[in-house]
Every structure is written in structure tokens, then in C-alpha cells.
Amino acid sequence: MPRILTYNVHRCVGADRRLDVGRIADVIASLKPDIVALQELDVGRLRTNNVDQAHEIAQRLDMAFHFHAAMQVEEELYGDAILTTYPEHLVQVGPLPGYGRIPQLEPRGALWIQVEIDGAPVQIINTHLGLVPREQQLQATCIAGPAWLSHPLCKGPVVLLGDFNATATSVVYRTLTAKLAPVRPLSPRKSPTATFPSALPVLRIDHLFVSPQIRVTDVFAPFNPLTRAASDHLPLVMDFEVSPAAEAAPPR
Numbered sequence: 001m002p003r004i005l006t007y008n009v010h011r012c013v014g015a016d017r018r019l020d021v022g023r024i025a026d027v028i029a030s031l032k033p034d035i036v037a038l039q040e041l042d043v044g045r046l047r048t049n050n051v052d053q054a055h056e057i058a059q060r061l062d063m064a065f066h067f068h069a070a071m072q073v074e075e076e077l078y079g080d081a082i083l084t085t086y087p088e089h090l091v092q093v094g095p096l097p098g099y100g101r102i103p104q105l106e107p108r109g110a111l112w113i114q115v116e117i118d119g120a121p122v123q124i125i126n127t128h129l130g131l132v133p134r135e136q137q138l139q140a141t142c143i144a145g146p147a148w149l150s151h152p153l154c155k156g157p158v159v160l161l162g163d164f165n166a167t168a169t170s171v172v173y174r175t176l177t178a179k180l181a182p183v184r185p186l187s188p189r190k191s192p193t194a195t196f197p198s199a200l201p202v203l204r205i206d207h208l209f210v211s212p213q214i215r216v217t218d219v220f221a222p223f224n225p226l227t228r229a230a231s232d233h234l235p236l237v238m239d240f241e242v243s244p245a246a247e248a249a250p251p252r
Contacts, residue, residue, distance in 0.1 A: 004035040006161040006206050007235040011042045014229045015199050023230045025060035036083040037126035039163045043077035054081040068093035070109035082126050086115040096142050099135035120242050123154050127162040140175040149179045157213040157242050163206050180209035183219050191220035195234045206236045215241045
């Protein structure tokens, strides 16, 4: 059964303020995913010892990867990646709109690949939205629009995931659930899904949204000494099946 996770890795600096790319890779490896969406990766940045974190993590996990730099400062890059063990190809990457009234906001973007799962093409879109509500709303509207979820190529099984910096009560969430079904806890007592802050998670700001062809069988945010320390977010993990039938039931 396929497993996918989304994980804001905080440039591989943990809650203990220790920079450790290997620790992030260990967290991911312990969960045995087939597809990994990562946010807040540094590539060639002085502050994190000039390491290409996307490449380093992918190499440690023996996965193919695609990286999108949402921000570039000279030779230094910062952005998001998707890693996978499945046959894949890049569909597109691109920036998301900012909020012009606050020009100093950090640039944001999205990354879209297609993977093949048991012969079926599945669209995977990873993103990391901004911190200001109006900015988030503009970005969510863009993702829901013709450049991404309403793009002619974005059909069949689709998973949108990432760090949305917004809870399930937000306009952002409602904008995206108009296009895809939200993945909610199947059993809150058994499998908590709060992801932030990792030391004592009380907020769910990392999310997964799926099309009707994706049947969710489990979703959880692993909470243990390793995940609590490795980043300021917990990873959010989803197990699923792919149904070719468009009328497949959405997740509960």
C-alpha cells in the first residue's frame, strides 16, 4: 500500500537548534514512505554549511527527487522538494503570488510531479504557503485555479499536500476543499494529526487534500523522541489506495 508524507524540515535545524540532515533522513526512513514532500530546504546556503539538503536527503533514502527554489539569493537556494521511489517525471514548478502591500514577505512556490503507481498516473503537488492570511488566500486561490488544480493535466488521482500555515477553520482550507477532499483523522484518539510545534503539537497546519480516486486508509503524525527533536514540525503521514474509478468514495 502506498505511503506519502509531508514534512516541514526547518532547514534541518531541530527543536534543539542542532543542524542535522542525517537526523531528518532518519525520521523519514523510519516511516518507510514511497513519496515525500519536504518544505524549508536549504541548498548551498552558508547558514547550513553549503549543503544541498534536497540531494543529501534523497541520496540517503535512495530516492529520486525534484527541488524547486522558492527563493534565491545569489547562489543560495531555499525551497521545497518531492522525493519518490516510484517512476516519476516533473510536470511543473512555479512561484505563488505574494501580497503587494508587504513586499518583504518570503517568496513561496509549488512543485508538481506525476508518479506511476501500479500503472496509474498520480499527480502530486507540494507547496508551502505564506504567514499572512491575505497572502495565504491569494496563494490558495492560485493553487485552486487554472495554473494548478484546474490545469488540464491535473486529472485523475491527485494529492495536494504541504505546509499551509493555516488551520481547518481558515479561508485557505475552504478554498482548497472546494476542489479536493480534506484528509481528516480516521480515529483522533488512536492517530493524532497535530503537527506544530513538534515538542507539544497543538495545531494542524500541515495538510493533505485528495481527489475521489484516492482512498485513505490511515493518517497520523508520528510523535516520538526523534520526530520531536528533528524539526519544529512533525511529519504528517498518509497511507492510501488508488482507485481508477472516478466515483470512488472520498476519505472520511
